[in-house]
Amino acid sequence: MVKNKILFILHLPPPVHGSSMVGQYIKDSKLVNQEFDAEFVNLGTSKSIDEIGKNPLKKIRTYFAILINCISQCASNRPNLVYFAMTAKGIGFYKDAFLIFFIKLFRVPLVLHFHNKGVSTRQDKWMDHLLYRFVFKDTKIILLSSHLYADIEKYVSKENVYYCPNGIPEIATPIKTNGNKLNRVSILFLSNLIASKGVFVLLEACKMLKEKKFDFNCVFVGGIGDVSEEQFYAKRKELGLEDIVVYKGRKYGQEKEKAFAEADIFVFPTYYHNETFGLVNLEAMQFSLPIISTYEGGIPDVVVEGVTGFLVPQQNVEALAAKMELLLNSSELRQKMGVAGRVKYEKEFTLTAFENKMTHILTAVLK
The missing domain is CATH 3.40.50.2000 (Glycogen Phosphorylase B;)
Known part of the structure; x- marks a missing residue:
């Protein structure tokens, strides 16, 4: 059976943070790789926490390398779906929106996965509003919880939203100890x-x-x-x-x-x-x-x-x-x-x- 091709555009460690760890879980998932023909593009432009906010020229070069990689993947591999780990606001959102503009040129179905929030705090800004309308048009959305829907409800109807709570790896032996010597x-x-x-x-x-x-x-x-x-x-x-x-x-x-x-x-x-x-x-x-x-x-x-x-x-x-x-x-x-x-x-x-x-x-x- 021919597998559907999915291009995953997401954050991978380093640095280690919630979104990058979830990205790594998806990339390493035997089930995801078994069910789909998966390709992965790392959105990260920093290699450590200390680099965040520094080395702008290096990050610009990295960003355009990411852009070229995304365009190349869409043009050559013709994915059936693009999964994109989206930033909700700020500079990260503007960078992501620019990437999505080029992805949409290929008319590939798009699903956006949010690990953060903040759309509702920026939707009254005219430029952000126009960009949100463009980004959310004809896309499906994955949120961590139904409690987060209010953040995007101005732009996305409920039937286009899916909910996927995070999971974490099982610890081998999560056993309680008696390490509290003060008996408090x-x-x-x-x-x-x-x-x-x-x-x-x-x-x-x-x-x-x-x-x-x-x-x-x-x-x-x-x-x-x-x-x-x-x-x-x-x-x-x-x-x-x-x-x-x-x-x-x-x-x-x-x-x-x-x-x-x-x-x-x-x-x-x-x-x-x-x-x-x-x-x-x-x-x-x-x-x-x-x-x-x-x-x-x-x-x-x-x-x-x-x-x-x-x-x-x-x-x-x-x-x-x-x-x-x-x-x-x-x-x-x-x-x-x-x-x-x-x-x-x-x-x-x-x-x-x-x-x-x-x-x-x-x-x-x-x-």
Whole structure:
């Protein structure tokens, strides 16, 4: 049987970030390569996080090499479908729109996959509006969650939208440990130190709980963002949390898994404007951790209120502290929610589930 040809234009690592990892999962997928005759073009113009925003001339050359590669693939291989991992706004959107202009010249069916959001924040700008109308015309869209449809509803009808939640690889042995030697309930925050990820909100909630004499510790894991290490420690000191709050820096591989394994509760009180899914919540679910997060992006699809954890209003310290208090008070509730989260992960958010869903969507678009 002749396979349908799909040209995948997507981000691949390095650098490592959510979109590039999903791109790598698609490229490495046995199922995708089994079902389709796949070719891949890497959209990345930076080879590391440090290169982002630097070396503009080098990036321009790389970008035009990508453009020529895309045109060549469309002209010579004549794909039945082009899959494009689209940037929703800003310079990345303008670059992607320019590529899509040339792709559309070949009249190849196009499906756009968004790992970010922001269309609705730019749609009132006349140039962006015209570009969105052009880009979205006669295209199919893949979103991470139905909660993200409002971002593009001005340009795309619901029948042209598919939903494919992210999945992550199974960890070999996500076993809880007894690494918490202080025998306290351990709360984990894992993300870069970015204010809008809820760093200071969580610290303020910890202060409220300490004043209520709860015995716990809170571990922060992640790289430096717009909150410096000095600022973090200064805030910790200001709130009197030196004895219960620890910052352990960035962790990878087994060290990151150890941080999850030693935790009892995972807290991710994000209000980051570009948050779409929160992959860290899936990682916490692998370790059967109850989760407290916020109503942002597609997170309500991951954290089921009152079942696998709690969702609180953004930047609401009192609401966050109240839900943390419920979990600190009840090991039974922590265990019940953690088990429910693990079951939900195994059912909906494995890499196999992602590959199956993506393959089903691409097949449906081709038909």
